[in-house]
Amino acid sequence: MSNSPVWHPFTQHALEPAMKRIVRTEGACLVDEDGARILDAISSWWVITHGHRHPAIMEAIRRASETYDQIIFAEYTHEPAEELAKGLIEVAPGGLEHVFYSDSGSTAVEVALKMALGYFHNTGRPRSRICVLEHGYHGDTIGTMSAGERGVFNTAYEPLLFAVDRLPFPGPGREQHTLDAFDSLCASGEVAALLVEALVLGAGGMKVYPAATLAELKRIAERHGTLLIADEVMTGWGRTGTRFAYEQAGIAPDILCTSKGLTGGALPLAATLSTAPIFDAHLSRDRRRTFFHSSSYTANPIACAAALANLDIWKTEPVADRIAALASRQRQNLKRFEADPRFRDIRQSGTIAALDLNVPTQGYLSDIGPRLRAFFRNRKLLIRPLGNVIYLMPPYCVTEADLDRAYDAIDEAASAFAMGQP
Numbered sequence: 167m168s169n170s171p172v173w174h175p176f177t178q179h180a181l182e183p184a185m186k187r188i189v190r191t192e193g194a195c196l197v198d199e200d201g202a203r204i205l206d207a208i209s210s211w212w213v214i215t216h217g218h219r220h221p222a223i224m225e226a227i228r229r230a231s232e233t234y235d236q237i238i239f240a241e242y243t244h245e246p247a248e249e250l251a252k253g254l255i256e257v258a259p260g261g262l263e264h265v266f267y268s269d270s271g272s273t274a275v276e277v278a279l280k281m282a283l284g285y286f287h288n289t290g291r292p293r294s295r296i297c298v299l300e301h302g303y304h305g306d307t308i309g310t311m312s313a314g315e316r317g318v319f320n321t322a323y324e325p326l327l328f329a330v331d332r333l334p335f336p337g338p339g340r341e342q343h344t345l346d347a348f349d350s351l352c353a354s355g356e357v358a359a360l361l362v363e364a365l366v367l368g369a370g371g372m373k374v375y376p377a378a379t380l381a382e383l384k385r386i387a388e389r390h391g392t393l394l395i396a397d398e399v400m401t402g403w404g405r406t407g408t409r410f411a412y413e414q415a416g417i418a419p420d421i422l423c424t425s426k427g428l429t430g431g432a433l434p435l436a437a438t439l440s441t442a443p444i445f446d447a448h449l450s451r452d453r454r455r456t457f458f459h460s461s462s463y464t465a466n467p468i469a470c471a472a473a474l475a476n477l478d479i480w481k482t483e484p485v486a487d488r489i490a491a492l493a494s495r496q497r498q499n500l501k502r503f504e505a506d507p508r509f510r511d512i513r514q515s516g517t518i519a520a521l522d523l524n525v526p527t528q529g530y531l532s533d534i535g536p537r538l539r540a541f542f543r544n545r546k547l548l549i550r551p552l553g554n555v556i557y558l559m560p561p562y563c564v565t566e567a568d569l570d571r572a573y574d575a576i577d578e579a580a581s582a583f584a585m586g587q588p
């Protein structure tokens with residue numbers, strides 16, 4: 167316990183030790199008040215892609231701040247938002263033609279849900295059911311909590327949450343079961359949209375499913391006139407090996423949500439991209455069809471400038487090579503735990519690697535998570551297991567030596583736990 171007035175997210179202040187202050191960030195590291203370098207092996211909650219304080223992004227922020235601060239985004243527009251929208255449409259394959267800005271992953275998903283319902287409402291065939299995958303996570307607002315997995319995180323708020331249809335997770339050998347469940351749900355003609363994280367369910371435990379299943383879900387949705395909303399808030403910007411995960415399925419979503427890595431992780435910004443029919447359903451001389459949504463900080467010009475610098479980095483630097491190299495190093499390191507009884511479910515998607523510590527107690531509230539965190543913290547590693555799920559999702563600039571060090575620590579942690587410590 168500390169006497170700070172700050173109330174931190176997802177933090178039980180009665181149990182958490184006093185927090186060290188971070189005074190600087192650099193590449194794949196955080197530097198704390200004692201000058202210690204901490205490897206940011208989870209990219210500061212999945213936002214930092216290229217590395218902390220990439221010079222081109224910081225320079226873009228510096229330059230933009232000399233001409234802009236926040237600008238109202240109705241009645242007026244501005245260059246960074248216009249250029250960024252064009253850039254996003256260029257790099258997001260498959261018929262996405264309109265860009266709606268907001269400021270976080272949660273709002274990007276809320277916007278997507280409203281677009282979907284607005285589309286059906288405005289075209290005179292109201293549909294309001296939302297379908298999701300079991301173990302999904304889409305944010306912490308009331309709407310996105312409703313769509314996410316229910317559990318200890320949202321028990322208190324349950325009375326406010328709306329009902330959604332949940333598909334079983336398409337685990338190995340269970341894919342057809344998920345597809346069949348979706349097909350029969352859609353047959354009601356009431357499902358407006360399927361909201362899914364593409365290829366990897368992040369907060370739900372880094373659960374990976376095949377691109378072919380995502381492709382098949384899209385085909386079923388299409389057949390029933392149901393929209394596919396791809397939540398790529400975590401998977402976007404190279405995490406799974408391609409810029410967007412849905413590219414691997416060879417499909418195009420009707421709505422795409424992106425945030426975390428959009429600015430390379432430097433500033434908060436989000437975008438929800440839609441196809442022309444969804445935009446057109448809101449285009450009318452009847453004002454009631456307006457898309458009624460805004461956040462005060464919509465399309466912040468400085469954040470847009472940072473995102474433009476990110477797009478430029480993707481064009482001018484060997485980002486794909488770095489991602490491939492990181493993915494390959496993750497693969498090599500994971501190999502050392504193959505057939506190791508201390509672990510289960512070793513898995514990877516591009517730059518994301520995950521494995522479950524083979525322990526009887528499970529679930530987020532078990533004390534394994536905090537004990538593992540402390541173990542890693544003592545070794546100057548920022549790794550936050552989800553219960554017994556240990557994962558590494560570092561920035562792409564991480565050195566091989568640093569990554570190997572993280573795996574050494576995972577190895578040590580597993581041994582310590584096997585012996586009933588720490």
Ligand SMILES: *Cc1c(COP(=O)(O)O)cnc(C)c1O
Pocket residue numbers: 270271272273275303304305306363368369397398399400401425426
């Ligand atoms: C983090 C996350 C969100 C929520 O983003 P915030 O910026 O934290 O609101 C939504 N969807 C997915 C898949 C995420 O990982």
